[in-house]
Amino acid sequence: MTGFGLHTGPACDKRPLGPLAPVRAKRSGAEAALPESRGDGKPGAEESPDRRFVCVFCGRVIASPHDIIEMNGSSVHEFFNPEGALFRICCFSRAEGCFVSGDPTRAHAWFGGYSWRYAHCGGCAVQLGWRYDSGAGGFFGLILKYLAEGL
Numbered sequence: 001m002t003g004f005g006l007h008t009g010p011a012c013d014k015r016p017l018g019p020l021a022p023v024r025a026k027r028s029g030a031e032a033a034l035p036e037s038r039g040d041g042k043p044g045a046e047e048s049p050d051r052r053f054v055c056v057f058c059g060r061v062i063a064s065p066h067d068i069i070e071m072n073g074s075s076v077h078e079f080f081n082p083e084g085a086l087f088r089i090c091c092f093s094r095a096e097g098c099f100v101s102g103d104p105t106r107a108h109a110w111f112g113g114y115s116w117r118y119a120h121c122g123g124c125a126v127q128l129g130w131r132y133d134s135g136a137g138g139f140f141g142l143i144l145k146y147l148a149e150g151l
């Protein structure tokens with residue numbers, strides 16, 4: 001008992017780092033939690049930052065959540081095709097597991113200014129969505145029900 005309580009007094013009064021404190025506190029908290037989760041067993045199985053969307057038919061890795069982009073203010077869009085079927089698609093800046101086919105066309109284009117081709121799974125070749133291109137660039141619109149969350 002050497003009176004450490006008295007020594008913390010001035011430190012508590014001195015708080016120039018106040019605005020930074022919340023940020024630092026969160027980071028140190030997250031880091032502190034990591035060793036505990038590692039100690040439980042397999043690391044990162046539940047908290048993997050690199051989860052991927054995979055093809056529901058063959059399991060091939062198709063796209064990363066990190067590549068989800070917004071088009072016209074939303075990353076998810078619902079469309080009816082000419083036959084009246086509803087598609088819910090998500091927009092990706094890229095889709096590593098897809099290949100495209102067909103000639104670019106603007107017929108029934110859902111996104112103004114873009115032409116489209118078919119986008120297929122690179123593993124089983126099922127059509128997973130569409131590739132959209134314009135003069136400024138392009139993106140993939142992939143049908144959500146054909147994507148599963150892989151590890």
Ligand SMILES: [Zn+2]
Nearest residue numbers: 055058121124
């Ligand atoms: Zn597939």
